[in-house]
Amino acid sequence: MPRRRLKLLSFATALVGCLGIAPRPSRAEQLKRTTVEAFERYVRSGEARGDQELAGGKIFLWIDALPQPSRNQTYAALKQGDIITRRYQACEAPDCSAISGGLIHDWIAIVFVPGISIPQAIAVLQDYDHDTEYYRPEVLKSKLLERSGDQFRVFLRLKQVHVVTVVLDSEYDVRYTQLDATHAYSRSYSTDIREVEEAGKAQEHDRPVGDDHGFLWRLYSYWRFYQADGGTYIQCDAISLTRNVPAGLGWVIRPFIENIPAESLRFTLEATRTALLSRLAISPGSSRRTEEFK
Numbered sequence: 001m002p003r004r005r006l007k008l009l010s011f012a013t014a015l016v017g018c019l020g021i022a023p024r025p026s027r028a029e030q031l032k033r034t035t036v037e038a039f040e041r042y043v044r045s046g047e048a049r050g051d052q053e054l055a056g057g058k059i060f061l062w063i064d065a066l067p068q069p070s071r072n073q074t075y076a077a078l079k080q081g082d083i084i085t086r087r088y089q090a091c092e093a094p095d096c097s098a099i100s101g102g103l104i105h106d107w108i109a110i111v112f113v114p115g116i117s118i119p120q121a122i123a124v125l126q127d128y129d130h131d132t133e134y135y136r137p138e139v140l141k142s143k144l145l146e147r148s149g150d151q152f153r154v155f156l157r158l159k160q161v162h163v164v165t166v167v168l169d170s171e172y173d174v175r176y177t178q179l180d181a182t183h184a185y186s187r188s189y190s191t192d193i194r195e196v197e198e199a200g201k202a203q204e205h206d207r208p209v210g211d212d213h214g215f216l217w218r219l220y221s222y223w224r225f226y227q228a229d230g231g232t233y234i235q236c237d238a239i240s241l242t243r244n245v246p247a248g249l250g251w252v253i254r255p256f257i258e259n260i261p262a263e264s265l266r267f268t269l270e271a272t273r274t275a276l277l278s279r280l281a282i283s284p285g286s287s288r289r290t291e292e293f294k
Contacts, residue, residue, distance in 0.1 A: 029243040031210035031217050035101035039218055039241045042104055060183060060226055061235050062108055078112040079229060083269050085109040085262060088237060105240045105261035111269040113276050114231035118184050121225055121232050122176060124276050128154045134275040138267060150176040160260050166215045167199035182228060188221040214243025234272060238265045
């Protein structure tokens with residue numbers, strides 16, 4: 001075997017071995033008040049812009065702001081089965097993601113579900129007790145804790161695997177609003193996120209909130225529903241807060257922190273479409289590709 005191939009094979013074997021035994025970072029990361037305040041300022045800025053869009057009535061989905069012919073091309077791609085995603089930010093600075101003590105991740109995506117009305121789409125999304133069926137393997141447990149009209153309190157046990165495996169117990173307040181027959185939206189705010197150690201074992205326990213490894217401290221989601229073209233367009237803007245990438249552990253933490261938000265959002269919309277089509281026994285009639293918008 002040529003020496004170069006032997007070296008590459010040895011390197012690959014060593015890398016696989018390292019990934020297989022990759023430890024979690026031993027040092028917990030404290031969630032600072034200044035970090036939370038910076039995240040909330042970012043969220044308020046985004047919500048203010050979103051409220052202006054809803055009040056103006058011209059831009060409902062983010063692709064409505066695209067110039068022609070890009071807008072028509074993007075709508076056509078959605079109707080062909082694509083999931084369109086992009087990184088988003090709600091401030092004027094060149095980079096809003098890095099804040100004191102943490103990172104903000106803001107991704108937005110759209111999917112089109114043919115043959116589905118807004119009431120049908122929302123009914124499935126509000127079926128929180130069955131999220132373990134719709135969003136497996138990312139959702140391990142789900143439960144509707146409380147409902148009052150269009151307001152919900154929900155529990156989800158989440159699992160993410162990306163070099164390291166992380167299990168999180170989380171609760172959310174969710175509110176749905178119907179604007180008219182063809183437009184609706186919802187907002188979901190995490191109210192409690194706890195990192196679970198030894199999940200599923202007798203010694204399972206939660207780490208103290210804000211004194212954990214910082215894989216996910218906040219998760220806010222903004223959904224929009226637009227019924228048109230024989231189906232419903234579903235848009236989700238997911239804003240999350242995590243720790244910074246620690247020095248010396250970037251090879252373990254960076255892929256998880258940087259890749260998971262976008263991948264999880266694409267998975268969520270794909271799983272939502274699959275659940276809707278399956279529940280209502282509708283053939284999608286198109287490929288289910290994903291595409292990142294640049």
